[in-house]
Amino acid sequence: MIHPTAIIDPSAIIADDVDIGPYSIIGADVEIASGCDIKSHVVINGPTKMGSNNKIYQFSSIGEAPQDKKYAGEPTTLEIGHNNLIRENVTINRGTVQGGGLTKIGDDNWIMAYVHIAHDCIIGNDNILANNASLAGHVIVDNFVILGGFTLVSQFNHLGSYSFSAMGSVISQNVPPYVLASGHMAKPIGINVEGLRRRDFTDVQIKNIRQAYKLIYRSSLRLEEAEKLIQQMDQQQSELDCYINFLKTQKKGIIR
Helix, strand or coil: CECCCCEECCCCEECCCCEECCCCEECCCEEECCCCEECCCCEECCCEEECCCCEECCCCEEEECCCCCCCCCCCCEEEECCCCEECCCCEEECCCHHHCCEEEECCCCEECCCCEECCCCEECCCCEECCCCEECCCCEECCCCEECCCCEECCCCEECCCCEECCCCEECCEECCCEEEEECCEEEEEECHHHHHHCCCCHHHHHHHHHHHHHHHCCCCCHHHHHHHHHHHHCCCHHHHHHHHHHHCCCCCECC
């Protein structure tokens, strides 16, 4: 049902069963798939393409122009997958030409109130961004990541799968998979054991992940040396694929 006070641009493509609440505004070049629930006072601007069964709460701003001085009105894009829960006052900006033109949100993410996701961010699946977490431009968040409330992530950083940030953390470098980060500036303080258990990792898998973590953070090895040893371990322990694939791509450096 579309409330009579909602304003819908004629070019918007909206599935028949989408609910749009009072005073919400759906702009040009917006696509909203089946099963979505848009609460009151939500603004969605395009080009934005949204998958099915997303729920967006009141006063959120979705698909607005990027907050970047270089932006000159280009038709950059926001893509949102399926089954995402986006709470009150969330802001998600479209991409910039310089960053590839795309901001992308995957599936099954829980994005709590007042979260900001800036231009050109790429968010994977099954992540939790707690209240007031803010991502600067060009941040990559893999899968099953939890960002505690008021976490700040600076631009061009990469957060590996199953990583976790404590409340109020300030992240200025890449965070490897499984790592628990805390502080201003954020430092590694262990692995996300509780999160791994909740995702059905076995005790043996957690032990292997902890061993890899110690090679990176608790030994006197250079990162390249630790990576080689983890590669040797990975021949029998597939849960370490995350570490290997992540470390291969890091040029900016990881939190220390």
